Amino acid sequence: MLCSSRLASLRAQATIFRHSKTLVSAPDSPSLTELSDYKEERIDNFKLSELISKQHWRDLRSIVNRTSPEKFLQFLFESEAFDAETTLRYFRWSAKEFNVCYSVEFHCRILHLLATAKRYAEIRSLIDLFVKSRDESVSLVLHSIVSTSRSARRISCAVIVDMLVLGYVKNSKFDFAVEAFERAGDYGFRLSKFSCNPLLNALVKQSRIENAEAVYKEMIRRRVSLDLITFNIMINGLCKAGRLQKAGDVMEDMKAWGVLPSVVSYNTLIDGHCKLGKAGKLYKADALLKEMILKNVHPNEVTFNIMIDGYCKDRDILSAMRLFKEMKDRPDLVPNVITYNSLINGLCQQGKLDEALSLRDEMSGMNLKPNVATNNALINGFCKRGMVKEARQLFDSIIEQGLCPNVISYNTLIDAYHKSGEMEEALKLHGLMSLDKNVCPDNVSTYNCLISGLCAEGNKKRVSEILDQMAEKGVRADHITYNILISALCKKGESKKAIKLLNEMVDVGLKPRHLTYNILIDAFCGEGKLDAAFNMKTRMEKAGRRANVVTYNVLIKVLCKKGKLEEANRLLNEMLEKGMIPNQITYEIIRRKWLSGVLFQILMGISIAESEKR
Incomplete structure (x- = not known):
């Protein structure tokens, strides 16, 4: 039993249990005061801390069992004899040992202790576990952080909230993160x-x-x-x-x-303008390139590759080649595979196959090995020239080069076979694709190529087999699949069956696009079913698809053919009132059918105005 002089020498004592039984310590653990029934048990805080730090959990458990894990934790908080590490160790052990789900408030008190002790790694770890396992409201969490702090801990609040936002982000709880960020401002916390x-x-x-x-x-x-x-x-x-x-x-x-701004800043913005090249944004990308050079921000390979690819996609191969030459002239830059692939693809898109092949040879001479993307661009180039045999030879050489053809390689060639009317070859290649472990043959784009070719041949049986194969393999038909099938039915004058497909399309959750409706409207017009055509236009608009220039052109054309010029005039007026700009086809329809001279003059006025804008 501890004598009174020994008790007086202790740093702190705490009353934690009442009505306790006598406790007997394990031989090697710190001795505990024996107390008789209905007396207060006074325990040496130092020895209690030692129990926790040395992980004598059995002895600690016997103490905690006489109260509750929560009350014992409360005791640790209220006593100033226990540091943050000791309290955290007990917190983690007791939560697991007693299967306790501690309150938000207890979590926050632990976090404040850790923040005061600058134990930031432990704060991150505790917050991560809390955020991962709990979905407490952000308001409650922030209120608890503030309410459990002392005035001196205002800084610790900001640190905890900062790490809380980060914890939400790391655990992909983005709505919680945004709310915590917003509420932090309400409390006046300045995040980092x-x-x-x-x-x-x-x-x-x-x-x-x-x-x-x-x-x-x-x-x-x-x-x-x-x-x-x-x-x-x-x-x-x-x-x-x-x-x-x-x-x-x-x-x-x-x-x-x-x-x-860094080279990354400029590259990102240049890339943004290049991706909108068709909207006439490439001149801004070029201006940014000049600006970065002027401001001594050195363009790198990425900068030139972005610009070259942008010009190629904008079909401005001359500007792309100019930049390519400039890149080669710079001592600190060397064109890479990406550079050559962009140029080869750009040249092939414009039918300049010989120049593309020359660049491939140059590329090999620089010890740059052509990859699948290089070969895909060239296969596409051969196919565009109708050189399907040469395209197939190049396809076969991909494997000989130790490369693996991808979905694009197969689809490009399958599409070429379909366009040249060689559907048997296309189907054989699809069979080969099915055996290739490096590609997934069950992609909807491949099936669409096959369906399109078989529809063009009028091979209903094979189309049906392909559709069954898709269903069997769980490949869902997309907008393109339905458009191909609807178009095929319309060309055969089976518009009723096409309408059934349109309804099915809606039923499976695919929203028909302008092209789908326009195919049907054109089919009805071709069959002389004007009422059905206008009803389809109404259905289209009710479905949230505003009739476009193509829609109006189809309807105006059929009205002109039928000699219904007044109705055509009315439709043209409607088109103009809705702010749509007539295209070349519109002008041709009107010119040929001698629609009202005044209206034609209006259209010509619009055309001149549009030209001036450009």
Whole structure:
């Protein structure tokens, strides 16, 4: 039994149990005071701490059993004799040992102890476990963080909330993360870039650009320390969403914050403009390239590859070759496989097969091994020239080169066979594809090629077999599949069966597109069923598909053929009132059918105005 002088020398004592039985310690564990019934048991805090730190769990369990895990934890919190590590160790052990689900408040008190002790790794670990296993409301969690803190722990609150946001992001609980970010501002906590940047990045990856923009603007408002990573994430997200003007504004924000755009910043923005090359954005990409050179930001291989690929896709092969030459002239840059593949593909798309083959040879001379993408581009080039035999030879050589053909390799050649009317060869190649372990033969695009070719041949039986094969292998028909089948039925004058397919399409959850409706409208017009054609236009609009220029052209043309010029005029007026710009086909229909001279003049006026805009 501990004497009174020994008790007086202890740093702290605590009353934790009442009405206890006598406790007997294990031989090697710290001795405990024996107490008789209905007396207070006073325990040496140092020895109690030793029990926990040395993991004498059996002895500790006998103590905890006389109260409850929660009360014992409360005792540890209230006593100043136990450090954060000891309390955390008990917290983890007791939660597992007694299967206790500690309250949010207890979690927050532990977090405050750890924050005060600057045990940040343990904070992250505890928050990660809490977030992963619990879906407590963000409001409750933040309220508990604040209510369990002391005035001196205001800084610890901000640290905990910062790591909480990061914990939500790491566990893919993005709605919780956004709410925690917003509520942190309500409490006046200033978060760091270490939680905000991962949140921004996650939102961009999830294509939640509206949320990302809101977080970004709030970061600026709260004066969070933004860095290059912050700005690059936002530029990337806005470019992905096609909001190039706003992405450019973020570049301006960088300058205001004293952050210099990097080669990644420029590459991302240039890539965004190149992807919209058909909308006439490539001149802006070129201007950005000149700007970065002017500002001493050195373009790298990625920069040139983006620009070259952009020009190739915009069918501006001359500009692509100009940049290619400039790239080769730079001592610090060397064209790579991606560079050559973009150019070879661009040349093949324009039918310049000889130049593409020459580049492939140049590529090999630079010890750059052509890959599957290189060969796919050339196979496509041969197919475009109608050189299917040569395309097949190149396809066979892929395997000889130790490469594996991919879905694109097979589909390009299958499509070429279909277009040249060699459906037996196409089906044989599909059979070979089924045996190739490196590709998945059960993709809808391959089946669409086969169905299209068989429909063109009028081979109903084989089409039916292919559709059965798709169903058997769980390959779902897509919009293209239905459009091919609907078009085939319409060409054979079986519009009623085509309507059934349209209804089936809706039933399986596919929303018909403009092309689907226009195929049917054109078919009805061809059959002289004007009422059915206009009814289909109405159905199309009720389904949320606004009639487009193609729709109007089909209807105007048939009305003109029928001599119903007034109705054609009315439809043309409707088209103009809805803000649609007539195309060349519209002008040809009107010119040939001598529609009202005034209306033709109006159309010519529109044409001139559009030309001036361009």
